Amino acid sequence: MVPEGIEKNYFFQHTECDYFPCHEGIPKERFNCMLCYCPLYTLGEDCGGNYTYTSKGAKNCKACNIPHNGDSGVRLVRSRFADLRKLAAKKQPS
Numbered sequence: 001m002v003p004e005g006i007e008k009n010y011f012f013q014h015t016e017c018d019y020f021p022c023h024e025g026i027p028k029e030r031f032n033c034m035l036c037y038c039p040l041y042t043l044g045e046d047c048g049g050n051y052t053y054t055s056k057g058a059k060n061c062k063a064c065n066i067p068h069n070g071d072s073g074v075r076l077v078r079s080r081f082a083d084l085r086k087l088a089a090k091k092q093p094s
């Protein structure tokens with residue numbers, strides 16, 4: 001069942017997953033599995049999410065609920081797509 005106000009193409013739940021729900025603080029009926037691996041991870045400190053860094057320098061997204069709360073993750077990724085496109089662009093010879 002897709003929660004009210006969320007387009008069905010942008011909502012998916014995998015309730016059989018061993019880790020469902022893998023983040024705390026989101027009502028189960030709004031928990032969205034569509035962005036299980038956040039496309040914004042590669043933006044590092046500029047992703048706009050609630051990350052921390054481990055003592056070894058790895059980015060830790062455990063406390064970030066944005067990709068899983070309804071369609072907030074889809075909206076955030078769309079708003080940052082220009083930044084992802086720049087990262088993916090073919091490097092021009094200098």
Ligand code: SF4
Binds near residue numbers: 039048066067
């Ligand atoms: S899960 Fe949250 S903190 Fe991690 S990359 Fe995505 S938006 Fe950033």
